[in-house]
Amino acid sequence: MQHKIRVAVVDDHPLYRDGVVFALESEPDIEVVGQGETALEALQIAHDHTPDVLLLDMNMPGGGINAVAKIAQRCPSTKTLMLTVVDDEDEVRSALRKGARGYLLKGTSSSELVNAVRLVNKGQNYVSPGFAAQLIMSRGAEENTPSETPKQFPELSDREEQILMLILQGLSNRLIGGELGLTEKTVKGYLTSVMEKLQVRNRVEAAMIAAERISGKKSSLK
Known part of the structure; x- marks a missing residue:
């Protein structure tokens, strides 16, 4: 029998939390083992239930970041x-x-939520690709125009x-193909090459490497 991913959800907005729980419990490989509303409850759930993945609201009472730090110390698994x-x-x-x-x-889709839970459970990091684009806009794009920017990816071809x-x-891939006048299959081939050259496993990790280089900051995902 397949081991289910044990997940807990801590968010002080009941309606939103119910929606997240419903999306997760609709998946055959995921089991929700706990729910809460505060940082203190998040710590208690982590201690009592030891979920594989704990979803936390950043702005819940007690502070999501404070809860993250304590859980990482006390319940590293x-x-x-x-x-x-x-x-x-x-x-x-x-x-x-x-x-x-x-x-x-x-506001992300339920499919992205489920995908993120599965990736994190496997030991990977996950940041929404759309947000990675915002990192670029807030850092690299403000500092240099394209003509002034040194080549950030010497290992990659221009395409x-x-x-x-x-x-x-x-x-x-489909939208990229439409933008560049390429078939979706051709785009997929280029993307495979990009991931191999950047030594990453998926497009999200590729996006984060790009964000790191353009922002000039060392990635927090390493």
């Missing part, structure tokens, strides 16, 4: 994934430094770098 309306870069980096394994904006930049904007 539990991986935390932040759920929040805050799309502030400093908040993201702070949460990741404190021990969060992912950062997901509220591969072009595709990577569109990935940062959250575009799918």
Whole structure:
């Protein structure tokens, strides 16, 4: 019998929490083992139930980041994934430094939520690709114009770098193909090459590497 991913959800908005729980429990490989509303309850749930993944609201009573730091210390086997309306870069980096394994904006689709839980459970980090694009806008794009910016990805061809930049904007392979006049299969081939050259496992990790280089900051995901 397949081991289910044991998940807990802590958010002080009952209606939103119910929606997250419903989306997770609709998946055959996920089991919700606890719910709460505060940082104190998050710590208690982590201690009592030892979930594989604990979803935390950034702005819940007691502070989501405070809860992340304590859970990372006391229950290291539990991986935390932040759920929040805050799309502030400093908040993201702070949460990741404190021990969060992912950062997901509220309003995301249920399929992305489930995918993030599965990836985090496997030991990977997750940050929404769309938010990675915002990191670029807030850092690199403000500092240099394209003509002034040194080549950030010397290992990539111009076309591969072009595709990577569109990935940062959250575009799918189909939309990238439409933008560049390429077939979806061709885009997929370029993306495979990009991931191999950047030594990453998926497009999200590729986006975060790109964000790191353009922002000039060391990635908090390393």
